[in-house]
Each structure stands twice: as C-alpha cells, then as structure tokens.
Amino acid sequence: MTRTGLQVITDSLKLLGVVAGHEVPTSAEQTDAFARLNELIDSWGLHQQTLLVPRRDVVALLPTVQTYRIGPGEDFDLPVPVTLDAVSYLVAGTPTTEVFLDLGTDQAMLGLAQKTLAGSPPLAVSYTRTHGPGELWVWPVPTVVTNLALYWKEPLAQFPDLVTPVDLAAGYAKALRCNLAIELAPEFGRVADPLVMKMAAESLADVKRANFPMVEVGIDAALTGGGGGYSILTDN
Secondary structure, three states, rough: EOOOHHEEEEEEEEHHOOOOOOOOOOOOHHHHHHHHHHHHHHHHHOOHHEEEEEEEEEEEOOOOOOOEEEOOOOEEEOOOOOOOEEEEEEEEEOOOOEEEEEEEEHHHHHHOOOOEOOOOOOOOOEEOOOOOOOOEEEOOEEOOOOEEEEEEEEEEEOOOOOOOEEOOOOOHHHHHHHHHHHHHOOOOOOOOOHHHHHHHHHHHHHHHHHHHOOOOOOHHHHHHHHOOOOOOOOOO
C-alpha cells in the first residue's frame, strides 16, 4: 500500500478526533505529528520482529585491518544494521562456498587471550551498534583479502517528507495509523479510545507475526538419551 506522511498523520489525528471529515491538520500539527511518525518508525527499528527487509551484503576484509565501520560513507557503505543475524566468509571456487563464523558476544571477544593474533581465514566476528556507524571486529586479524557475507534485516524506511509516496508492506499502514494515534494522544491532549488501542495492538501483532523468522527447532540431547537408534533387525 502506498501512503504519504501527511495521509498517515491525518488518519491518525482523525482517530483522536483532532481533525474531522475532510479537514487537514494545521501546519503546526503536521510538523509535530510528522516528527512523532518518524520517531515511531525509528523505535520499531530496534525490534527484531518489526524489521522488514532481509539483506545479504558482501564486503571485503583487508590485510592488517581488524575493525570496520558500517554506515553510509564508511568502510562498508551500507545502512547501519541494528544487529547481524549471521556472517560467513566466501571460499573462492565454483560454486562459491560459504563458511559461517561465530558471531561472538562482547564478553567472548574480551576473553580472547591474543586479540591481535594474525591469520586467515577469519574465525569469529563481533558487531557493535554505536550512536553513529556500527563496528565490525574480526578475529584473527586478516592477512589476505577476504570477502564476508553479512546477513541482517533492514528496518522500515522513515518518511522523507509529508508528500512523497512510500510503499508500505502488508499490514504496516494500519499499524502505523493506529499506533501513531496512541503516540500523539498525550501531545494533543486526547485519550485514545479503547477500540483504537485494541486496533493498535492487533495490527502491530499482525506485523510481528508476519515478520517472525522460520527457525529449526532443536531437541535437547537429554531427551534423546545421547545414544543411537533402535534396530528392529538386530533388536539392539
């Protein structure tokens, strides 16, 4: 569904009774509501189930360089990921083979005894999202050029202005309209109707359900006995 920022904020203000019928918000109301709209989208970018677009980006590690900045105009010229889902290095050949790396925690990286150990291929990476660019830390320090594949999800794009149409994935238009109404209610001196709150919760749940990743369910080894299977041929 295609919507402009003005359409979203007007519909949200109608839910609050701030505007009615075919009225258009005043210039001041548009400015305030538009800021809250992009703040709402920005906050959704922090939650895995409201992230939208799966991405796979190939980047190059350089010899002797251990830390790389990720962001527009940085070492890896990409949007800043909230988090990385997986990282692999590419083994040259036909077809190309991907070897997935340990995506280490800050504590795991701190525990490495030789943090500046040099070697290739990489064995582990760590990603940190800062106030600006993200930072990817690679271990060991590369000795040759190596291509990495970064797997992550890009959040819903913010509205660039009030009038540019933006294509929204299924479910996002209603979720934005209803949840923005709740965000705007205190600022405009209104109380959101319980029905609006119900619609907001249900529409956001629909979006999260649609974005929920498919995962393989593991079985605890304790439940399988840790041994082999039973053969009806040998009775063992």
